[in-house]
Amino acid sequence: MDPLEIFGEDISPLILQHLSVRDIIKCSLVSNFWYEIIGQNCASKIWLRFYQPLEDVECLMKSKRKYTNFKIQRGFPEKLLPVFNKFKWKHVMLRDDIEMSYEKLVEFLQDLSPTIESLDLWDIGTKNNFENLIKIDFPKLKKLEMNLTTRAVFSLFLGHNPKLIEVTFRDESMNFRNVEQELMLPSNLLHEFLIQNHIEILKLLHCDWTFENDLTQGISSNFKRLTLTVTTNGRTTNMLANVCKFIKARPIKNVSASQEIHGGRTKYLTIYY
Amino acid sequence: MDIDRPSDPQVSVVSSDGTMFHTTLKSILLSGTIKDMIEHIGEGGVENMGAIPLQNVDSKTLEIVIKWIEHHKDNIQPTSEEIKDKTADFIDPWDENFLEMDLDKLYNLITAANYLNIPQLLWLSTRKIAMLIKNRTPQEIRSLFNIEDDWTPQEIEAVQKENQWCEEK
Numbered sequence: 001m002d003p004l005e006i007f008g009e010d011i012s013p014l015i016l017q018h019l020s021v022r023d024i025i026k027c028s029l030v031s032n033f034w035y036e037i038i039g040q041n042c043a044s045k046i047w048l049r050f051y052q053p054l055e056d057v058e059c060l061m062k063s064k065r066k067y068t069n070f071k072i073q074r075g076f077p078e079k080l081l082p083v084f085n086k087f088k089w090k091h092v093m094l095r096d097d098i099e100m101s102y103e104k105l106v107e108f109l110q111d112l113s114p115t116i117e118s119l120d121l122w123d124i125g126t127k128n129n130f131e132n133l134i135k136i137d138f139p140k141l142k143k144l145e146m147n148l149t150t151r152a153v154f155s156l157f158l159g160h161n162p163k164l165i166e167v168t169f170r171d172e173s174m175n176f177r178n179v180e181q182e183l184m185l186p187s188n189l190l191h192e193f194l195i196q197n198h199i200e201i202l203k204l205l206h207c208d209w210t211f212e213n214d215l216t217q218g219i220s221s222n223f224k225r226l227t228l229t230v231t232t233n234g235r236t237t238n239m240l241a242n243v244c245k246f247i248k249a250r251p252i253k254n255v256s257a258s259q260e261i262h263g264g265r266t267k268y269l270t271i272y273y
Numbered sequence: 274m275d276i277d278r279p280s281d282p283q284v285s286v287v288s289s290d291g292t293m294f295h296t297t298l299k300s301i302l303l304s305g306t307i308k309d310m311i312e313h314i315g316e317g318g319v320e321n322m323g324a325i326p327l328q329n330v331d332s333k334t335l336e337i338v339i340k341w342i343e344h345h346k347d348n349i350q351p352t353s354e355e356i357k358d359k360t361a362d363f364i365d366p367w368d369e370n371f372l373e374m375d376l377d378k379l380y381n382l383i384t385a386a387n388y389l390n391i392p393q394l395l396w397l398s399t400r401k402i403a404m405l406i407k408n409r410t411p412q413e414i415r416s417l418f419n420i421e422d423d424w425t426p427q428e429i430e431a432v433q434k435e436n437q438w439c440e441e442k
Contacts, residue, residue, distance in 0.1 A: 002420045003402055006380055011387055014395065018403035029411040032423050064431070
């Protein structure tokens, strides 16, 4: 009983996702079918994670296939540089690296910037003090997902991103108490970001802010969809106040509310323009 | 819906082959699919609700699922968001033991956990398969799952070359 044949494209990635880079590449040598499935999944649904960077890097360097999706956990970026040059990464998740210095993060993102198409940053903060905020251009970036942690990290994305259409922000700034003064992301900075880019889809998750003004004012006419989470822990009033501002400012086609498919703790409100 | 209430009413579910099982509301709410159904009915409707038909789960598998949800009914369940980033630091020995079953049952359990939307059980059961794959050579994986070696002679050379590093170990 071939598990990948039985489970197909929805569940197979869930199995493979538990494995290291080494094991995933090894699996692609099991049969033609596995080779195909893993190839397809590596391009869309599964992420190569580095558990033992040195071994994993070694086996990736020998592989003839093109891998584009990488998930990087704490402390690995520098060790991955050869792989990174070989594969021209397109999709990257960077996780849980609050120890990374601002300089290193800037360096890492600058290396990625020419080829990267989607980027997901989770809990990336920095303890350093910095005076000059740096902006990076991402010429191919289409999709950006990030936890809003510090102003400095956010500012990196205030460069030129001509292809960027889908953006998700989660506000996690409360978890970064050590950098409290630095971070509070003023809504005008977010507004600047929205005006500069041609965003079509914007998701603001757990963003418990009251905006000074309507964020959609003056932004691209291609703007199609805004999703807000309505959390169940008493923040709802602020969220609703924000929604009212959005609704007043632009003509709306449709509004829909839905619950997260798994878990079910978060409610989403989506406004279609 | 707030499930924190003193009593934990009885709920019945029926498998695809017509066997009825009794469990409790708290346990069954671990299934996202059933939770959604119950939310549609409304809290008051639970007592008057008939047995819930589960057309995609047979009785053998449902029995296994119920054993798991009843054991975990008081534990906080991770959301799918949290599961996505979960790494296996610690697996409850009870779960390890629970997952000792033949492949056939395990496959059915995975399908059921997916259908019933029980993220933690799906995570555990898919991990179990992954652990079988881990540290095995491609040849060993083929024999484990009875997979035909379908590489053509032309491909085999290239494959073996790429294969070297994992046969060395």
